[in-house]
Every structure is written in structure tokens, then in C-alpha cells.
Amino acid sequence: MDIAAVDQLPAECILHIISLTTPRDACILATVCPIFQSAADSNSVWEKFLPSDYNHIISNSVSDSSLNTSLSKKDLYFHLCHNPIIINNGAMVSQTRLI
Numbered sequence: 886m887d888i889a890a891v892d893q894l895p896a897e898c899i900l901h902i903i904s905l906t907t908p909r910d911a912c913i914l915a916t917v918c919p920i921f922q923s924a925a926d927s928n929s930v931w932e933k934f935l936p937s938d939y940n941h942i943i944s945n946s947v948s949d950s951s952l953n954t955s956l957s958k959k960d961l962y963f964h965l966c967h968n969p970i971i972i973n974n975g976a977m978v979s980q981t982r983l984i
Contacts, residue, residue, distance in 0.1 A: 891920055899924040904933040908962060931958035939965070946970040 891899070903911050903924050911934070915925035924930060935958060936942060943952055952961060 891918065896920075896924065900927055900929055904930045908934045926957075926959060928958040931962050934958075934962050935965070942970065 899920060903914055903921070906914070908931075911925040911930055915922040939961075952964065956964060
């Protein structure tokens with residue numbers, strides 16, 4: 886597919902396609918063209934890569950609960966990959982797997 890043809894696709898379509906990939910693929914696709922970069926950096930894409938219960942995990946953590954509101958979803962994803970959080974009063978540790 887020619888990059889010029891990508892310009893013809895609706896933004897929602899590009900967002901959906903990238904959200905079906907992996908975090909690593911999204912980062913690679915962000916380097917292809919500005920349209921992909923914008924889509925690959927969007928919160929809607931990165932929310933798909935976070936655990937489905939990430940709000941619950943963060944709210945039950947000993948960590949700073951403002952993580953959920955202070956970071957973009959992409960930054961939150963990488964923060965959770967590199968900084969495990971303690972949940973359930975220290976009984977468990979949750980860490981997002983870096984793909």
C-alpha cells in the first residue's frame with residue numbers, strides 16, 4: 886500500500902488497526918509517517934495494551950494513584966512495565982509485561 890493511500894483512510898480505521906498490533910509494533914509504526922505517529926501515540930491505542938483492569942490495579946495499589954490521570958496511556962504502559970506496583974496491602978505485585 887502506498888503511503889499516500891493511507892491518507893485516504895479514516896483516522897478511526899488507522900487507530901483500530903494499530904490497536905490490534907503489539908506495543909512494539911505500535912512504536913515501530915509511529916516511525917512510518919506522521920499519520921501513523923499520531924495514531925500510535927493516541928490514548929485509545931495504548932489503552933488496549935494496558936491490562937483490562939488497570940484502573941482497579943492502580944486504585945488498589947500502594948503507589949501514587951494519580952498515575953491514572955497524570956500520564957498518557959502510553960507513558961502509563963511503560964511506567965507499569967518498568968515499575969511494578971504493590972497491591973492488596975503488599976500481598977501482591979503487579980507488573981505489565983513489556984512486549
